[in-house]
Each structure stands twice: as C-alpha cells, then as structure tokens.
Amino acid sequence: MYRAIRIAIPFIVAALVASACGAASTGPKPTVKIGSFNFAESIVLGELYAQALEANGYTVERKFNLGNRAIVFPALEKGDVDVVPEYLATVLRFVDANAKGSSDPKEAQKQLQDAVKSKNLTVLDYAQAVDENAFVVTKATSDKYKLKKTSDIAANAQGLLVLGGPPECPQRPFCKIGLEQTYGIKLKDFKPLDAGGALTVAALDGNQIDLALLFSSDAIISVKGYVVLEDDKHLQLADNVAPLVRNAVATDDLKKIFNAVSAKLTTDELIALNKANGVDKKDANVVAKDWLKKQGLIK
C-alpha cells in the first residue's frame, strides 16, 4: 500500500503541474496539426511555425516528413493536418494545372487563394523567402561548356548533359518538360534519383550526372561551389514560402503569429536555416528555436 502511494506520487505531481500549465494559457486554444513535406527545408519551416505557436500557448501536433505534395495536400484537405508550409507557384500549379501563375508573388497569392477557397483553405502572408527548382552544374562543367544561363545549354551543350532529379521530373512542367519546351534543350539522358537530396548531390559530385535539379535555397549549393544556371526564360514562377491553413484553425491570433514569422523570413535567412540544418547537422527543432529567438519572436 505504502509502496503504491510512493509510485503514485510522481504521477500526481506531474498531473498537477500539467493542469497548472494548462490553466496559465489564456482562453481555450485549439490543438494545431502542422504537416510538412519529405525534405529538410519543409521540416525546418514546420518547426518555425510550430514553435511560434507553442510559445503563444497552443498545443501543436507535428506531422512532419509526410511525403510529396500528392500526399500532403489531400491530408490538408481532409483535415489530417491543419497547416502546411507551402510554396506559392508550385502548389497553385498542383491545385489547378491550368493556372496562369505569375512571377509576382502578390498576384500568385491571389490566384492561389481563389483556387483553394472552395477547399476551405486560407493562404497566409507569404515570406520574402523564395525556394525554386534550380538547375545546377559543377564549376568544372560550367567552365567546360561556358554555362551561366539555362539557355546556354541549348547553345553550348546541346545533347551532351545528363540530368539528375526526382523520378517524376520527366513528366513535370517545372522540370524536364520545361527544359525541353521552354528552353529547347535536348538532354543526353535522365537519371531518376531523389528530390534535391543527398543522392542527387552525390551523383553530381561523382560526375554521374552533369545537370542536377536542386532547390535554390539549399545551402549545399554554395558549400560545394556549384553554379546555379540563371532561369533566363522564367520557367520557374514566384515560389515564395507561405503557410496554407485550414479555415477551421485560421483565427486572427494564429494568423498574427504566422505572419510575424513569415515577415522575417528572407531567402538569405532561409539559406542560413538550411545550412545550419543540412550542412552543420543541427536538429531542425534547435535550428528553428535559435532563429526564432534571434528574431525576437520567442523568448
């Protein structure tokens, strides 16, 4: 009997502490389920929004690393997740394949909001931070074929380069199809690898591919000294980071918290976050916490 009480004490204390904490927050705040895609930047962004909410007394359920958009977007529609850090142009094209899109983020946001209105979703303020599909080559390849702009490929290396990217690349307008149709590029071959991940980088380093599809905000590009080919025919549209939120949780309070985070997020800050996570190997939650503190968004 005595022993049973002794065992029970820590649980009772824990329960009291927990209830006291609960009482400290002002008013009932819903539990928010934050989702993310299956690449590192998305998880860091998810952490940013998650920790900003937690600092304001929300309970957050993290559903990170779910998969690509074809998995994440339906999860958002169904309410399996409430929030996803999205990219304006890419998600617009996903929701409406015929959407015009725009290189102006304001216009892109408006088009996206119109497209998702019927799905009970709201696009919150977009960040200045942009992450686009970037076609990169090594310094050596850039020197060899004099490649600075994407259109240089058709001029100087037509039919000579092997492209590496995610398996879906050959059927995506921002990827292989765009290179062929917008730029008139003929590739030597395509190697199906991963979505801007370690495999693609390894293959580029190992000279197994000449041209790689990476994400423009990936810190590995500057660390390895790769050359990002300028998108001189504007194949990629305005892909600013913006949280896509279910109307059910999009209270004014939540919007205010998220918009404050997005307001501080520039492309340089995003690259720095990715570097801390991907190159310096710090955990996403630590990276997010350090950044939010530095920006004065959490204590």
Next chain:
Amino acid sequence: MTLLADVLRWFTDPAHYRGGDAVQTRLVEHLELSGLAVLVGVLVALPIGLWLGHTGRLAFIAVNVANIGRAVPSLALLALALPIAFALGLGLGFWPTFLALIPLAIPPILTNAYVAVRNVDRDATEAARGMGLSESGILRRVELPLALPLILAGIRTASVNVVATATLGALVAGGGLGRYIVDGLGLQEYDRLFAGALLVALLAIAVEVSFGVLERAAISPGIRVEPRAL
C-alpha cells in the same frame, strides 16, 4: 477495386510494351542483374561451403561471418556500395546494386552447401575412402551428388531473395522492375506501382517453382524413392 481495374488496364496497354520502359525490357534487366548476382554468389560461396562441409574445419566462423550479410539491410548495403561504385568509376544503377546484392546471395548458398555435405551419411564416405577414393574424389563423386538437392535449395533461397531485393536498384537510377515501383510512387501512379510489385512477386514465385523442379530432378538415383504401386 478500381485499383485492380487500373492495374489490369496498365497491363493491357500496348504503350507499356514499347521503348526503354517496356515490361519485357525491364524484365530482362531485372533477370540480368539478379542472375549475375546469384552467379557470383555461387562462385564465391559454393567452393567455400563444400570445402567446409568436407573438412568440418572453421565452419562456425565462416557460416557466422556469411550470415552477417543477411543481417545488414540491403538498403544500407546499397548506400555503402554507391560511393564504392563511384570511386571505381562504375557509375549509378547496375553496378552499385550488383555489389549490394552479392552479400545477400552468399549466406544461404554457403550455409546450405556446408550443411548438405556435412550431413552426407558417414558410412558412404567411409566406404568410399575404404575403396581408395582420394579426398577430392570423395567430395566430387560421393558427397556432391548426395548433397545436390540441398545445395540447390540454398541457391533457390538466394535467388528468390535477390530477385525480390533487386528492385532497390531503381532508387539509384537502375533499371529492372523496381523502376515501376519507384516511378509509380514519385508520380503517384499507383497502377504502375502495383503492376511493378506484381511483376516482381510473380518473377520470384517463378524462380522458386523452377528451382523446386530442378531440385527434385537432382536427387541422386541411388537414394531416390520411386513412387510405385502397391
């Protein structure tokens, strides 16, 4: 149910039998990769297994070392094989997958060969020795024929494992039937994904059945129990 219908439609679409992504092309790639990996597995593991079985020496160590190959996940082996293949200038696709599959093929072949020879009736080998056969003669003419069905069973296990695992090659830009699975996942085309999985499963079963037939045929006439009418 719609998935099943989609998969059926996928198989009947003539477009899937043309070009570099054709079913027959992927099937040949898959068989080529698996066949070569098993062949190398046989060349490495069989002599060692037979010798260990015949002498009974060092068997504990060798069998356990070989079994480590079974314990390490093939995906990890593939990740390890990739930089090796790059360093050797072998590239993506076929070679790293081939390197990763060999450690998977070796353990069942080695273990079965060892056990098969070890379990040959001592009376038979002693009689052969008494008749003046050399040690290699005993292995070749007495132990090997008696052990053959069990040896083939080891090669069968290795082949089925390798055929099923060769799908991983698609992760590193390889060909084979895994291509349908990895691409199907990337494109969210589940009919393609399921068709690929089905093809791999059917191929593994076909390999299993063919080896089963071979094993029965390989039973030494001296110990074969003929079914006869009472």
